[in-house]
Amino acid sequence: MSALTFELKHTPDQRLDLSPLVPARLNGLSRKEIEALTINTTRTKLTVGDAFKIKGKDAERLHFVGTDDRCDKIGAALAGGEIAIDGDAGMLLGTKMKRGKIAVTGSASVLAGASMSGGEISVRRNVGDQAGGVAVGETMGMKGGFISIGALLGERLRRGIIVVGGKAGDYAGARMIAGTLVLKHGAGRCAGYGNRRGSLIFLEKPRNILPTYSDCGVMEFDYLRLLDKWLREQGLRIRFGARARRLMGDMAVLGKGEMLILA
Amino acid sequence: MPELKVKGVTIIETFAEAFPMVATRVVITAPTLEWALISARTMTGFATSVIACGAEAGIERTLSRKETPDGRPGVAVLLFTMDAGKIQTQLRNRVGQCVLTSPGSACYAGLEGEKKLKLGASLRFFGDGWQVSKVIGGRRYWRIPVMGGEFVCEDTTGLTKKAVGGGNLLVLGKSHAAVLAACSRAVKAMSEMPDVITPFPGGIVRSGSKVGSQYKGQIASTNDAYCPSLKGAVKSDLPLDIEAVLEIVIDGLSADAISDAMYAGIHAIARGGAREGVTHITAGNYGGNLGPHHFHLKEIVG
Numbered sequence: 001m002s003a004l005t006f007e008l009k010h011t012p013d014q015r016l017d018l019s020p021l022v023p024a025r026l027n028g029l030s031r032k033e034i035e036a037l038t039i040n041t042t043r044t045k046l047t048v049g050d051a052f053k054i055k056g057k058d059a060e061r062l063h064f065v066g067t068d069d070r071c072d073k074i075g076a077a078l079a080g081g082e083i084a085i086d087g088d089a090g091m092l093l094g095t096k097m098k099r100g101k102i103a104v105t106g107s108a109s110v111l112a113g114a115s116m117s118g119g120e121i122s123v124r125r126n127v128g129d130q131a132g133g134v135a136v137g138e139t140m141g142m143k144g145g146f147i148s149i150g151a152l153l154g155e156r157l158r159r160g161i162i163v164v165g166g167k168a169g170d171y172a173g174a175r176m177i178a179g180t181l182v183l184k185h186g187a188g189r190c191a192g193y194g195n196r197r198g199s200l201i202f203l204e205k206p207r208n209i210l211p212t213y214s215d216c217g218v219m220e221f222d223y224l225r226l227l228d229k230w231l232r233e234q235g236l237r238i239r240f241g242a243r244a245r246r247l248m249g250d251m252a253v254l255g256k257g258e259m260l261i262l263a
Numbered sequence: 264m265p266e267l268k269v270k271g272v273t274i275i276e277t278f279a280e281a282f283p284m285v286a287t288r289v290v291i292t293a294p295t296l297e298w299a300l301i302s303a304r305t306m307t308g309f310a311t312s313v314i315a316c317g318a319e320a321g322i323e324r325t326l327s328r329k330e331t332p333d334g335r336p337g338v339a340v341l342l343f344t345m346d347a348g349k350i351q352t353q354l355r356n357r358v359g360q361c362v363l364t365s366p367g368s369a370c371y372a373g374l375e376g377e378k379k380l381k382l383g384a385s386l387r388f389f390g391d392g393w394q395v396s397k398v399i400g401g402r403r404y405w406r407i408p409v410m411g412g413e414f415v416c417e418d419t420t421g422l423t424k425k426a427v428g429g430g431n432l433l434v435l436g437k438s439h440a441a442v443l444a445a446c447s448r449a450v451k452a453m454s455e456m457p458d459v460i461t462p463f464p465g466g467i468v469r470s471g472s473k474v475g476s477q478y479k480g481q482i483a484s485t486n487d488a489y490c491p492s493l494k495g496a497v498k499s500d501l502p503l504d505i506e507a508v509l510e511i512v513i514d515g516l517s518a519d520a521i522s523d524a525m526y527a528g529i530h531a532i533a534r535g536g537a538r539e540g541v542t543h544i545t546a547g548n549y550g551g552n553l554g555p556h557h558f559h560l561k562e563i564v565g
Binding site: 118144146159160161178180197199219220221222223225226227228229230233234256258 | 334
């Protein structure tokens, strides 16, 4: 069976709430029923059939084609299955998702993977601020799962792994509770500000380090070997080695977090 | 009835009687295979029999860098006890005293299992508050700061209740050297089989026992029916020309695993043929009423 495909007909004249388009909701619905689902966010009614041309049948594999940054909440609360997005995604991509996979060929807007607890999001280009951050109405950011990004990032991250292929913005990993942030090309100012128990892994030596991090020197970490191998198994082209300088912080708060700067 | 023979070695028509056990597997890694083996041998030392060791344990096999979670050389270890309560204590004590202490080691789950046993979940307290937990791919690992760096230990490992202990082969021969050589070959063949260990020294027992004795408080004593030096004095099971009997005991994660290992063992023993001096292969049982698993040699060879 071919993937259930939603091809955007034209640029919508309002933001779209695509949260109903997840396998759990679509399974067992006829094409007519799917077309009748409402996705408007203003008072002007808009159905799936108005905005998208539908092809294919397999509701466990969804395919969005030609979407733009007004297509919000794709894969929200996803509990299984796969979503491929040929184009961009709007805000709250995969927010609160629990299981499954989302892959975006373009960019995602703000709050990608916000408060997600499991599953995998990969974004080929950029993500907006607060990826892995706190979704509206939640008290914690990402609680589990895996985000890979090809920018503020991981605020109040609780658990989970985020890999940033480019350079992260300011306050990456701010107020992290735990979890792991892998930064391939460093971050802006104040990375790890208020970090409690999280790990920030820098593949390149960062330019500025908060003074509230204390140097523990260089040593080998089997943990890095473990993470390195797992990331490669996820298809990431990454190689850490095991030697890193460890700085513990943020000493202004709990201070059990760390920066591991590969040596 | 015709005698069953493999290369001139008589296979006695009897069965090995075995018992249900609980078991777990852990993977130990280290900077080199040599250090992974040192750690594993220490952890599985003094673990020949549950009678007085608390557990039966052994090295299942070595693992290449590709097969371990951290990409270092490793060793898979199997640990067996009679019940689930005892295995938790044995696992904690053995990993805590022998793996945690071993230079450069790390310890991971080796079995999914029906239930979970605490691994890092109890050893983490050694970190005195400095331990950190990391979740990678849905699995939790503990990083415990130690003098040698960090001890990485997975939170839990699996427990199986389908394990079987006490599969065995008894090998009779015309010289001690012939029986020892044949048994060594069998242990080597079984060491290449998955899901089994041979917990005794080098895989071989030279002092099989019977239940009870003439002394009060001695619950097991020498198996006089198989002692070559008593052939004329007791109701011996040995022909007069037998000079030595050695036994191989097998513990496995399943009855099938034991059966496969016994098959490999019998053929390895018989490889030298009767000319080498091995005359009989038999098995130990208690009449069939004690253990629910019966491994009939005839079926295994057939």
